[in-house]
Amino acid sequence: MALEDDMALLGGVPLFRLLDRDGLRLIAFSAKRRGLKAGDLLFRRGAPTTGGAIVAKGVIALSPASDGSTYLAGPGTLIGELALVIETKHPANAHAVEASEALLVPRSLFRRVITEYPGSAVGIRGALAARMKAHVSELQRARALLLSIG
Numbered sequence: 001m002a003l004e005d006d007m008a009l010l011g012g013v014p015l016f017r018l019l020d021r022d023g024l025r026l027i028a029f030s031a032k033r034r035g036l037k038a039g040d041l042l043f044r045r046g047a048p049t050t051g052g053a054i055v056a057k058g059v060i061a062l063s064p065a066s067d068g069s070t071y072l073a074g075p076g077t078l079i080g081e082l083a084l085v086i087e088t089k090h091p092a093n094a095h096a097v098e099a100s101e102a103l104l105v106p107r108s109l110f111r112r113v114i115t116e117y118p119g120s121a122v123g124i125r126g127a128l129a130a131r132m133k134a135h136v137s138e139l140q141r142a143r144a145l146l147l148s149i150g
Contacts, residue, residue, distance in 0.1 A: 003028055006103060009056055012076045015084075016054075018123035023113040032104045036060075036096035042079075045093045049083035051106040058100025062092040072097065084110040085128075 006028035010016040016024060033056065036042060042053060042060055053060075055077045062079065063070040071092075073079055082088055084107055114121035 006031070006056075009054060009076060009103065013054055013078045015078060015081055015124065015127065018127055019113065019120040020117050023117040023120040026113055026116070027105055027109060030109050031106075034102050034104055036100045036102065038096055038098050040096045040100075042094040042096065042102060043090045045090055047090050049080055049088050049090055049107075051104060051108075051110060052078055052080035052084045053094075053102040053104050054078050056101040056103050059097040060094050060100055060102065061097050062094050064092060083107065 003025070007024050010019075010024055010028055016027070019027070031054075034042070034053075036058070043049075055073050055075050057075060060073045060077075060079065061070050062073060073094075079094060079102075080090070083090075084105065087107070114124060
C-alpha cells in the first residue's frame with residue numbers, strides 16, 4: 001500500500017484520529033506490514049506485547065476474548081491499544097481467519113510520535129483520561145452493587 005493509503009487506514013482508527021497529520025505520517029511510514037495466511041498466528045496469549053496492530057486487510061480472530069468468546073477484528077480495527085503505551089501481555093491468541101495483513105506499530109514508535117508531536121500527545125492524553133474516568137465510574141458502580149448485595 002502507498003503511504004497515503006496507510007495514512008487513511010490509520011486515520012480511521014479512533015485513537016490515531018487524534019494524531020496530527022505529521023504524527024500520522026510518521027507512523028504510516030515507519031510501521032511494518034505483516035502478511036498472514038489463514039490460520040497464521042499474529043500473537044499468542046500471555047506473550048509480552050511490543051505495540052499495537054491495525055488490521056489492514058482480512059479478519060483476525062482474538063480467542064478467547066475476556067468473556068470467553070471469540071472476537072473478530074476486521075479492517076481498521078486496532079488490536080492492543082493499551083500495548084502502545086505500557087508493557088503488558090497479550091490477553092488472547094490472535095490468528096488470521098483468512099488471508100490478512102496487519103500494520104504493526106511498535107510502542108517505541110508510538111512514544112516517538114507523542115514526544116516529537118506534542119499536539120498529538122494532548123489529544124491522546126485527553127481521550128485516555130476520559131476512558132480512565134469511565135472505567136473508574138464502572139468500578140465504583142460495581143463496588144456499590146456488591147456492597148448492597150453482601
